[in-house]
Amino acid sequence: MSTTVGNIPPQFEVIDRPLETQMTLSMGPQHPSTHGVLRLELVLDGEMVVKCVPDIGYLHTGMEKLFEYKKYQQGIVITDRMDYLNPLGNNLGYVMAIEKLLQLEIPERAQIIRVMMCELQRIASHMVWLGTHALDLGAMSVFFYAFREREKILNLIEAASGGRLTPSYFRVGGLMMDLPPGFERRVRQFLDTFPKALDDFHTLLTENKIFQKRTQGIGVISAEDAIDWGVTGPSLRGSGVKIDVRKTNPYSGYETYDFEIPVETGGDVWSRYMVRMRELEESLKIVRQALDRLRPGPVKADAPKVVLPEREAMKTHMDALIHHFLIIAEGFNVPPGEVYHAIEGSKGELGFYIKSDGGPRPARVHVRAPSFVNLSALPHMVTGEMIADVVAVIGSIDIVLGEIDR
Amino acid sequence: MAEEQKSAQKVAPLPLAQLVAALKREHPEWISEVREALGETTIIVPREHLIELCRYLKTTPGYDFNMLVDICGVDRGPEAEPRFEVNYHLFSTVSYHRLRLKVLLNEDDVHVPTATVVWRTANWHERETYDMFGIIFDGHPDLRRILLPEDWQGHPLRKDFPLRGYEPYSLK
Structure with missing residues (x-):
């Protein structure tokens, strides 16, 4: 079964067969350790993050x-x-x-x-x-x-x-x-x-x-x-x-x-x-x-x-x-x-x-907004890490979604 | 990196005005105007030379504008010609200089070459500018909306977009 979840870019086809190959996990926007309403599309190989696509804008108020x-x-x-x-x-x-x-x-x-x-x-x-x-x-x-x-x-x-x-x-x-x-x-x-x-x-x-x-x-x-x-x-x-x-x-x-x-x-x-x-x-x-x-x-x-x-x-x-x-x-x-x-x-x-x-x-x-720019570097930091470490990295760059989405 | 910075600090960096004057001497075709106001320097760049200039400013020793701090669009209003501006704020972690590059765009041709080939941080800034103003960054690897929903109509920071939008988004 081939699916595209959310707004993962089209060049990035996800094959949804857990344990056999990669799987996609949507982390957030309600996840408590994403510090607000950040959503991450994580592509995992086992526990390893292969790709991370942040999805922001949930708090955008113009x-x-x-x-x-x-x-x-x-x-x-x-x-x-x-x-x-x-x-x-x-x-x-x-x-x-x-x-x-x-x-x-x-x-x-x-x-x-x-x-x-x-x-x-x-x-x-x-x-x-x-x-x-x-x-x-x-x-x-x-x-x-x-x-x-x-x-x-x-x-x-x-x-x-x-x-x-x-x-x-x-x-x-x-x-x-x-x-x-x-x-x-x-x-x-x-x-x-x-x-x-x-x-x-x-x-x-x-x-x-x-x-x-x-x-x-x-x-x-x-x-x-x-x-x-x-x-x-x-x-x-x-x-x-x-x-x-x-x-x-x-x-x-x-x-x-x-x-x-x-x-x-x-x-x-x-x-x-x-x-x-x-x-x-x-x-x-x-x-x-x-x-x-x-x-x-x-x-x-x-x-x-x-x-x-x-x-x-x-x-x-x-x-x-x-x-x-x-x-x-x-x-x-x-x-x-x-x-x-x-x-x-x-x-x-x-x-x-x-x-x-x-x-x-x-x-x-x-x-x-400093958080906006620092968050854009998150995929660079978490790619190749374990999924449990993603929350540690998010915590360490100290983001506030209020200024990211403005 | 820290070592490199120290050695670069020993040679006192040239003042920004001298750097800009030297740049104007060497590559006059890259600069259509230099503005000095309120202690800030703005270079107005023809669109076709933007990437050459960015790469030159980033890699040439003495300039070292290795950090792109911000990109933001400006709409001067539907009557103004050229209507749009794109501002690039550069910063040098060696000399601490700040510089603003400005590209002017007409309403019927809102294309700018992407700066992601020079600084990776341009990626999200350009997506935001596209989202808010509809400015197309040619060659951008992933030019999608970033803050607004995928199916949003229009570009809200344009002056002709009403403050309250056209209709409640939830009714769609």
Whole structure:
């Protein structure tokens, strides 16, 4: 019996006779270890993966189209919903691209808070990756410890912005509002307790023989192949390429912070794991430095036509009221031009291409989603591996379907 | 690879403006225009020279644009001529330069040669651009829709495609 399952390309005829020859297995979109709604068409020879064809688009919501119908400031909430594990990173990439078009100067305090919040968010995102990655490989308890730590960060983000999963904290020209009183103390508390948790993770996983056996030498991608496939972020650094947008094209003042870029040379699941674990320590270092630099000051740029005025000013100044009305009702115009701004998200290089034709709505917004590109390299990594290792490799490239499908 | 990178780093990479000027001197037929704006460099490339230029930028020492970061289409609107743009964002892991290549296309001839022969990562980006704009990448190994269903009608990021679509997809 010869069948074609799903949308496997026609040049690829599958003969459905199990045990005699190859068989096709559809993994997902409901499979729990595909981290959302990813579907893989796996062609197996026994337990070995002969071919893997990812099938995406189940979560496609037309966000890039929606951007064109929303004003610039309304687009921020859409970015929250793309990579929902790293919403502040998405906010930052989007607003910085617009700020580049507007050539807007951001106050120093706002830049420092942005860096601090993004690094906290990176830790939170890595916590979800760590918990689910370990869960996929059978280590259940790590999940609870990891989500406990993530919860602390989400509480911090909630205190600052009012939202846990969808903060929309960064605005064009600065922040939504300043940090609440006592916030710095709470961050310091977190910084003091997190290294202990990190030690626990190392005890639970890094020294775990089963975890080592499941990850070492699995899903190898060489440095040349990784670059050719456009892989970025921790997945690229796990192959020994020291590329991080925070260092290569610094933004928001990252060039003034003292931190390392962890690199491992194995190119396997284990190396990608170790890179992320070491990245957590670097993020802690950055947050600590940012806290030390925080000085009172404005958190919004001095651009009354772009940045919403303070509540109090609106009650006393007519022009503030007019500007508020105009920004809300009509939006602000952005000079014509096009810009590509990349930041280092928790998954890799997150780029926003924004083209403006001079109006209050963008002519085109394109998101270069790191998960999208990293996932396209998945077939290269899993071909020739055992089927049980596919979940390990998916976990190690840390995908979020929200930003893949957009 | 790490060793190679270190040795390449020792020779300070040339500024991007010099590289582009040298490229323009050597192969003027590959470049129809160079735009500098907001700290970014855009080269507008005639479609027939795109692959030659990409291969040259990737393999020539000194340029080393070995990573294709992104491909995205742009629709300038049904009245504009040329109507479509395809942007290629390149990155060099040696010099950290970023460069944008732009191909302009008329509505009646939306064919571009595929960049998958230079960078394998172009595969999914080109599928997405085809899916959203209907731009055909000649020679692509597997040019199918990637985000939308196989039987979807139209290309939604074109400006003349309505935001809410033509009819509910579920009613088909």
